[in-house]
Amino acid sequence: MTADAFSKMAGNRAIAQKAVKDTWETASLVRFTGWGQCNANSGSAAQLVRVAVEDVIANATKTRVTLNFTFNNFQASRCKGNQQQLEKCIFTETVHEFGHVLGFSHEQNRPDTNEIYCSAEKDDFGGDTIVGAWDIDSVMNYCSRSQGAWMNDGILSKTDIQMVQKYYGTPNPMPDMPSSSAGSFLAPILLIME
Numbered sequence: 001m002t003a004d005a006f007s008k009m010a011g012n013r014a015i016a017q018k019a020v021k022d023t024w025e026t027a028s029l030v031r032f033t034g035w036g037q038c039n040a041n042s043g044s045a046a047q048l049v050r051v052a053v054e055d056v057i058a059n060a061t062k063t064r065v066t067l068n069f070t071f072n073n074f075q076a077s078r079c080k081g082n083q084q085q086l087e088k089c090i091f092t093e094t095v096h097e098f099g100h101v102l103g104f105s106h107e108q109n110r111p112d113t114n115e116i117y118c119s120a121e122k123d124d125f126g127g128d129t130i131v132g133a134w135d136i137d138s139v140m141n142y143c144s145r146s147q148g149a150w151m152n153d154g155i156l157s158k159t160d161i162q163m164v165q166k167y168y169g170t171p172n173p174m175p176d177m178p179s180s181s182a183g184s185f186l187a188p189i190l191l192i193m194e
């Protein structure tokens, strides 16, 4: 990416950085520092996360993230309506993809996923440890409770917070942060599905 292109993305990059700060960093002791443009020396850093920006389906591994800032080819109907929608989508996708950087898999990969309710395909992210009850409100869950919420709009659920604190530590004192109440709507939805 050229310095000019990098500079033009400053606003959207700030949204992405804030998304990580307001969620995973606020809820735990993990910190992502040194947000800047990659250079020839970047590859030698021990704990480097490379972030690309492309108009593709956002995706991530533990060391590489691809974010989408334009949404012509991904979630266009949800994200392209106006500036507020665009910023919300950048926030949401960033929270989800940095969940992968932290090692978290998709909620629908869990073996206890109710496939009648949640038919999202299991993928090769796998996962070997389960934290808490199956969580419809997880930002790592493709099966959000309504079409209005995409990956819980990037708001960590109580179990997401429990999960990140299990592996990355708990702030003391724990700051106030928005979180959704996992489970409170699960039973009614399951009843409807039956």
Ligand SMILES: [Zn+2]
Binding pocket: 096, 097, 100, 106
């Ligand atoms: Zn994902």
